[in-house]
Amino acid sequence: MISYISGIYAGHSTDAVVIECGGIGFCIRVPETVLNRLPAKNSEFKLYTYLHVKEDAMQLYGFISKEEQEMFELLIGVSGIGPKGALGILSALSMDTLRFAIYAQDAKTIAKAPGIGIKTAQKMILELKDKISLADTLGEQSAMVSADAVDSKTNANRAEAIEALTALGFSASEAVKAVSGVKDIETLSTEAIIKAALKKTL
Incomplete structure (x- = not known):
């Protein structure tokens, strides 16, 4: 697994950034939290990453913080939530809000994320409530x-x-x-x- 990529910020699209490292431009899917904190073009930039492998494709996902990257991994481990849904949750809810919602079993708040219904939010809470520590929350x-x-x-x-x-x-x-x-x-x-x-x- 690629833990992080550090290189030169070369540009972005609506849901991805490109970081040039060693002469290679890595296209990395990101939540809005990353797009809202982009540096000046051609500046040094580091993202913590997760490599998602499918039968027909490999895709990198990137995050500003290690805790956000770890939360992404927890989210995609929930049945019914794929990488796109996890990015949507992390774009719609801050880390604090998401943790509090899981701890408080607040499915309505989680369901505000695009593509996440009440039933999926409830399933997410059920599967993650024991994995979110009160200290972190x-x-x-x-x-x-x-x-x-x-x-x-x-x-x-x-x-x-x-x-x-x-x-x-x-x-x-x-x-x-x-x-x-x-x-x-x-x-x-x-x-x-x-x-x-x-x-x-x-």
């Missing part, structure tokens, strides 16, 4: 969450707050993200968590 909040993990009351308050926010119209992933950003959550009541979360969203 919450980023800087992970240390706080780990410390809280044994506190059933804190977890109950957090769950009630998330449920209340979804009742107010937040998507499940938005509610999880808002509640996870509340500081000193272990000292707060459910009502206080909800108020703090709402302040963060305003």
Whole structure:
């Protein structure tokens, strides 16, 4: 497998970029996150890559970050989601939004991606929810969450707050993200968590 390609950015199309390396121009399919961050032409450019091999073709897919490339591999491992669908998901949803949606089992948010229906989104959640760690989902909040993990009351308050926010119209992933950003959550009541979360969203 080709882990990454580093060379000269030579141009792009609507869904691919060309990187010249060693006198060869590599055409690499990419999500919009890459197209939105292209360097000046003829500048050095590096993409983490995945080589997809089929009976009749080989195609490189490229990503700005290693974590995005790893997420792409997880997505294409889901039955019914091919490379095109995975690129669509990564183009429509940020890594944070996608992780939160999987963790919160928020199929509606995932189904916003082109070509991904509710049933496919639900299948994706089912197959990936155990492969997305809570630490990765919450980023800087992970240390706080780990410390809280044994506190059933804190977890109950957090769950009630998330449920209340979804009742107010937040998507499940938005509610999880808002509640996870509340500081000193272990000292707060459910009502206080909800108020703090709402302040963060305003």
